[in-house]
Amino acid sequence: MNNLIDGKTGKWEIIIGLEIHAQILSNSKLFSNSSTKFGLKPNTQVSLVDAAMPGMLPVINEFCIKQAVKTGLGLKAKINKYSVFDRKNYFYADLPQGYQISQYKNPIVGSGEIQIDLPEGKSKSIGITRLHLEQDAGKSLHDQHPEKTYVDLNRSGIALMEIVSEPDLRSSDEVALYIQKIRSIMRYLGTCDGNMQEGSLRADINVSVRKPNEHLGTRCEIKNLNSIKFIKQAIEFESRRQIKIIEEGGQIEQNTMLFDSNTGTTRPMRNKEEAHDYRYFPDPDLQPIIINEEFIKNLSESMPELPDQKKQRYINEYSLSTYDASLITSDFDTAVFFEKVLKVSSHSMKNPKLVCNWIISELYGYLKKNDINIHKSPITPDNLSKMIGLIIEGKISGKIAKNIFEEMFYSKKDPTDIIKEKKLEQISDEGSLKNIINQVLEKNTEKVLQYKSGKDRLLGFFVGEVMKLTDGKANPSIVNKLLKEKINK
Amino acid sequence: MKIDKNTTLKIARLARIKINNNEIADYSKQLSNIIDWVQQLNEVNTDQIEPLKKIVEIPATFKGDEPELKDYSQDILENAPEKIENYFVVPKVVE
Structure with a gap:
């Protein structure tokens, strides 16, 4: 893929690195017993620890540690047997403690890598710098009142994984593929639901530009993006902005940027303080996390098949094309659905390519149009498998099958019943x-x-x-x- | 290390402490002295020594993942200078 973009003075290369914030799937928070459920009444999931009442002490949720280690294994990363929680100090209304408990010098997971699938069956390796654990902050609502901000601390203290990538990405398309891959891995592992709308997955994007093969340029960081569409827009705009400044003889100032989704533009955040210093230091309330070989081994033995392995298996066992295999394995629920359809009957088991096509072309279309998730699909794996059986037995034509499919989707009926009712059986006599x-x-x-x-x-x-x-x-x-x-x- | 006037003024501004013009020289001298005193630590060679993170290094103990479904919101919101519909209300903090 040629990712260079044209400026007035020639070609430019965009260099992008990401910090993904992924909320860990757990029942209770990282250091307290409050529930992590989404969408409940404001401030009803805030324990005295989360509210930072004097004398309250954090205790580490072991399940969150396991989730982080599992994710690390999924990213083929080094698991650190010794890691430390630090305090990152800053003052903001959604952070009752006045500091965020995070990891700085000794993160739980070190360097790893993932493969992203580029068009034409190619792939590219993207380096993971580290993964560390930290607390999520509360949520501020700025649009409820002209002069006030409303604060809900329900999210405050939920475990987050911050996954930092190397600056290996070169275009907004690659960034989208990278996020989708990380999301897919975490959903396979059940460590994060990847729901960007609800904010369980957010990203900060570091963007710089340079002439090919020259030194890295100064970067700007775009904060807190929560949709792939916005991320792509922000990268496009920010790289153009930087190129324009340099080509007009200016210099890039290292800055933190905000993305405005209404205008599709980025602008610098106002700097409230002249000197930014988080004054990191080891949290005296928490002892270091020490895990042993057995802890890691138990988790690695419990690892499910991951998207890349599944994709390879589909190519080998079911002779799917690389493209079809990566499409159908990119979403965990879709892969589960596909395998269920195959298992129902020998007809579908013998024709995985046909099953795959019906899911990718027809089912995807209907689900998308009606905004339904595949695990709630009105067409059950059972019924889809039956319908495919009817095609293979020559009882219905492919064309009629499309009508039956639509009927199945909206009425949830069994395809054999639909054929009887509507007398749709193919005439082969x-x-x-x-x-x-x-x-x-x-x-x-x-x-x-x-x-x-x-x-x-x-x-x-x-x-x-x-x-x-x-x-x-x-x-x-x-x-x-x-x-x-x-x-x- | 010498702390000059401008540095003293900047530190004062960051710390939100108001100082008078006639105090600047004195504070600059005091700050310089403090830095010089602390800099004695640099005489010790710590090249091969990991920073001390804990006085006693015992592994952390863990808790389980069962949620406690207790609503403390009424108690907690008692501390809020202003509240509406179970939200804390603060002056607008965004541009």
Whole structure:
């Protein structure tokens, strides 16, 4: 992929690194017993620890440590047996402690890498610098009142994983693929639900530009983006902004930027303080996390099949194309659905490519149009498998199957019932087809003569007429065969 | 290390402490003395020594993942200078 973009003075390369903040899936918070449920009444999931009442002490939730280590294993990263929680000091209304408990010098997970799937079946390796654990902050609502901010601390203290990438990404498309891959891995592992709308997955993007093969430029960080569409827009705008400044003889100032989704532009955040210093130091309330080989081994033995492994297996076992395999494995629920359809009947097991096509082309389309998640699909794996069986047995044509599919989607009915009700079964009986063919030929004697005198294309016309008379139910290959026999006699 | 006038003024501003012009010289001298005193630590060679994170290094103990479904919001919001519909209300903090 050539990622260079044109400026007035020639080609430019965009260099991008990401910090992804992923909320850990757990029942209770990282250091307290409050619930992590989303969308409850404000401030009802705030314990005295979360509210930073004097004398309250944090205790580490072991499950969150396991989730972080599992994610680290999924990113093929080094797991650190010794890691430390530090305090990152800053003052903000959504942070009751006045500091965030985070990890600085000794993160729980060190360097790793993932593969992103580029177009044309290529892939690229993206380095992971580290993964560390930290507390999420509360949520501020700025749009409820002209002069006030409303604060809800329900989110405050939920465990976050910050996943830092190397500056290996070169375009907004690569960034989108990278985020989708990380999201996919975490969803397979069940360590983060990846729901960007609810804010369980957010990203800070570091962008700089340079002429190819020159030194790295000064970077700007765009904060807190929560949709892939906005991330792409922000990168496009920010890289153009930087190129323009440099080409006009200016210099890039290292800055923290905000993205405005209404205008699609970035602007520098106002600096409230002149000197920014988080004054990190080890949190005296928490002892270091020390884990042993057995702890890691138990987790690595419990690892499920990950997207890349599944993709490879689908290519090997089911002869899917690389493209189809990566599409169907990119979302965990879709892969589960696909495997369920295969398991229901030997027809679908023998035709995985057909099953895959129906899911990717038809089911995706209907689900998207109706905004339904695949695990709530009105067409069950059972019914889809039955319908595919009917196609393979020649009972319905592919075209009729599309109508039945639509009916199944909206009525949730069994395909065999739909066929009976609507009398959609394909006509493969040669006797009745011959009758219909005779009718068609008698009605169109002139065209039959034209056909016989060499107008081969008219065969399609005759097939079409038979289809009309049978409401599309005639088995097209048998009609073709019978027509040729009859006319060429 | 010498702390000059401008540095003293900057530190005062960051710390939100108001100082008078006639105090600047004195504070600059005091700050310089403090830095010089602390800099004695640099005489010790610590190249091969890991920073001390804990006085006693015992591994952390863990808790389980069962949520406690207790609503403390009424108690906690008692501390709020202003509240509306269970939210803390603060002066606007965004541009």
